[in-house]
Amino acid sequence: MKRDYYDVLGVGRDADDTRIRKAFRRLARDFHPDVNPDDPQAEAQFKELAEAYEVLSDPQSRAAYDRYGFDGLRGRPLTDFSHFGFADLFDVFFGGDMFGSVLRAGGVQGGWGAAAGTAPSPRGDDVAVELELEFVEAVFGVTRDVEVEADALCESCEGSGAEPGTGREACPQCRGSGRMREVSSLGGFGQFIRTSTCSLCRGQGSIVRSPCGACLGTGKRRTTRTTSVEVPAGIADGQRLRLGGEGGAGGAGARSGDLYVLVAVRPDERFVRDGDDLVYRLDLTMIDASLGLNTVVPALDGDIELRLPPGVQPGDVKLFRNRGVPVLQGYGRGDLKVVMNVTVPRNLSDDQRELLQRFEELTTDRNYQPDESFLDKLRAAFRQ
Ligand SMILES: [Zn+2]
Ligand SMILES: [Zn+2]
Numbered sequence: 001m002k003r004d005y006y007d008v009l010g011v012g013r014d015a016d017d018t019r020i021r022k023a024f025r026r027l028a029r030d031f032h033p034d035v036n037p038d039d040p041q042a043e044a045q046f047k048e049l050a051e052a053y054e055v056l057s058d059p060q061s062r063a064a065y066d067r068y069g070f071d072g073l074r075g076r077p078l079t080d081f082s083h084f085g086f087a088d089l090f091d092v093f094f095g096g097d098m099f100g101s102v103l104r105a106g107g108v109q110g111g112w113g114a115a116a117g118t119a120p121s122p123r124g125d126d127v128a129v130e131l132e133l134e135f136v137e138a139v140f141g142v143t144r145d146v147e148v149e150a151d152a153l154c155e156s157c158e159g160s161g162a163e164p165g166t167g168r169e170a171c172p173q174c175r176g177s178g179r180m181r182e183v184s185s186l187g188g189f190g191q192f193i194r195t196s197t198c199s200l201c202r203g204q205g206s207i208v209r210s211p212c213g214a215c216l217g218t219g220k221r222r223t224t225r226t227t228s229v230e231v232p233a234g235i236a237d238g239q240r241l242r243l244g245g246e247g248g249a250g251g252a253g254a255r256s257g258d259l260y261v262l263v264a265v266r267p268d269e270r271f272v273r274d275g276d277d278l279v280y281r282l283d284l285t286m287i288d289a290s291l292g293l294n295t296v297v298p299a300l301d302g303d304i305e306l307r308l309p310p311g312v313q314p315g316d317v318k319l320f321r322n323r324g325v326p327v328l329q330g331y332g333r334g335d336l337k338v339v340m341n342v343t344v345p346r347n348l349s350d351d352q353r354e355l356l357q358r359f360e361e362l363t364t365d366r367n368y369q370p371d372e373s374f375l376d377k378l379r380a381a382f383r384q
Pocket of ligand 2: 171172173174175176177178179198199200201202203204205206
């Protein structure tokens with residue numbers, strides 16, 4: 001049983017075109033797929049609504065329906081809506097995503113089609129700043145202020161670009177939609193609509209008649225501001241941080257760009273960083289290396305007492321687990337590697353030379369043992 005078209009639209013038989021169009025738009029909004037994602041009835045109800053509107057919005061079809069009812073429409077090329085997806089139907093009737101974006105933006109003000117300014121505007125600029133850190137700041141993380149030169153919303157017009165007291169008005173070329181529609185008929189009421197960005201308002205849907213004097217209508221002004229940057233522990237020289245939305249302001253209603261912080265880390269006098277590991281070079285005299293030694297090596301969080309047995313060889317590595325750099329945005333820390341650097345005395349006096357020669361006469365094969373090469377140890381330490 002088909003329902004009467006006037007009943008479907010909820011209008012009287014004497015309703016004029018404007019009234020029918022308004023009724024259709026008001027009801028169609030209730031059945032939009034974005035509003036009724038899980039309601040299987042909504043699609044059928046919308047198709048019924050669309051059919052009623054197709055007939056009653058066309059004077060000839062309406063006259064035939066008024067006189068003969070459904071029989072009067074036989075042979076008329078009506079659109080077969082069953083071929084259309086639910087969302088596509090809205091494109092056919094309303095063009096592009098205008099309707100959808102208006103709904104998603106939180107409702108229509110001033111009735112149907114009052115979509116001025118809801119189309120997406122260009123995004124703000126991305127901005128980059130450099131930040132130089134001390135070695136320890138990079139290792140443990142730090143919060144630092146950086147100066148950012150970027151666009152901000154114009155205070156005078158609050159980003160609208162219009163002289164205070166005036167406003168933006170709907171773009172006359174696209175009538176506020178931000179899009180130009182090219183309509184081709186599919187026969188009957190059905191239409192295929194191609195949309196493109198409006199050239200006059202560049203998709204914003206609105207234009208400014210009296211531009212703001214402070215920003216010349218851009219809605220933005222160049223400013224220098226201070227932004228606090230939280231640098232995570234473990235960041236390394238040459239890495240960069242992205243702060244979403246902290247870059248330049250967009251135009252009216254547009255998203256801001258991002259802020260990129262390019263990190264430079266000053267080298268440390270004590271440590272060489274190798275990924276998350278730290279390498280420390282311990283200088284030992286030939287005598288200390290031979291006799292053994294108790295000493296202290298620096299670490300990032302407090303000195304470490306080191307007890308060296310007799311017979312330390314050049315390039316020997318002592319490993320301290322979890323005393324290196326915290327893993328960036330992860331768990332745990334790298335290691336501290338202490339590499340033994342045995343120094344050989346120079347500029348010997350006669351007495352010293354005599355003693356060493358005497359010592360050499362006393363050495364046997366037991367004193368010198370084959371060992372892995374110095375280079376192999378260094379490679380292991382830096383594990384390239
Ligand atoms: Zn302004
Ligand atoms: Zn326009």
